[in-house]
Amino acid sequence: MITDLYIKGFKCFDEEYFKISPLTLLSGLNSSGKSSLLQAIRLFFGFKSETVGLGPLSELISTHHSEFKIKLVCEKGSSEFNYPKSQSPNFLNFNETLFSYISAARFGPENYLPLCFTEKERESAGERGEYVLDLLERNVELSGLPEILQHPDSKSQGVRINVSQWLGLISPGIQFDWKSIPRADLLIADYNGRRPGNVGFGVSYTLPIIANILVYAARIAKKKNESALILIENPEAHLHPAGQTKLGDFLARSAQAGVQIIVETHSDHLMNGIRLAVKNNILKSDETTFYFFEYNFDEEKTEVLNPIIDDDGFFDEWPNGFFDETEKNLERLL
Secondary structure, three states: OEEEEEEEOEOOOOEEEEEOOOEEEEEEOOOOOHHHHHHHHHHHHOOOHHHHOOOOHHHHEOOOOOOEEEEEEEOOEEEEEEEOOOOOOEOOOOOOEEEEEEOOOOOOOOOOEEOOOOOOHHHOOOOOOOOHHHHHHHOOOOOOOOHHHOOOOOOOOOHHHHHHHHHHHHOOOOOEEEEEEHHHOEEEEEEOOEOHHHOOHHHHHHHHHHHHHHHHHHHHHOOOOOEEEEEEEOOOOOOOHHHHHHHHHHHHHHHHOOEEEEEEOOOHHHHHHHHHHHHOOOOOHHHEEEEEEEEEOOOOEEEEEOOOEOOOOOEOOOOOOOOOHHHHHHHHHO
């Protein structure tokens, strides 16, 4: 599990230290540095900047620096990436760490999803959620979910039934299943006997998150892997506010079950779901960390604030712009 992150000279960062908790939430205006933090971590897990349109590493150096340095600290030691002094990270042994990055640009309601034939990618739902059904198919008999991640109405520790039940909690009435078409190397999702396109984007966008987390949690519980890290962009996309709040609760439960999660979000409802989970003793206050990013255009760098949450779910400070737009709009209306 990652415990600390140090970034110097990478993109919008001058020099920043981050505590990384079992559940870490990144918030802030667009283009303020949230995705850059995720990209810094992804460099240690085989991420290639050129392949996603970010250009060569030389273009990722801050305007105030001639090089960048990123350091990851985990329970077993630390790993550094210095550019251009070294062209690749000084890796720790992450072989026992399950890793997934789930992008904001996820697949919507697709009638068919492909099988995955790349060994490394076979461990995740895919960056766009494209391999979620393949991940479930390969773990179809996986059981052993910790009690905290079993759906409230479930008496089973099985991943398959709990994926469907958690989807139903976020989108009431949904019953999810899938089937494989081996000769076509495709899989089909089924929602209440309907095609994905007849259900909507919210369920399709949420499925990779729930499935990936439950598979990882069960594998850790069964000692198949030591740890797991999932980076998630905008998990709340296309969800009703009530669903966003419940998803926040689910993420808190997931962190308590041993799956480390770093989430980038613009949703106060998702954040409040996490705050309620802290208040309800699902997740301890010191097991979740909140960051607010703000880009300083005059100094051309990102400034990072760290509101501290207490055991009742309240923050010690509320920075301007930190999920306060509802209150500001209500003031304008009065």
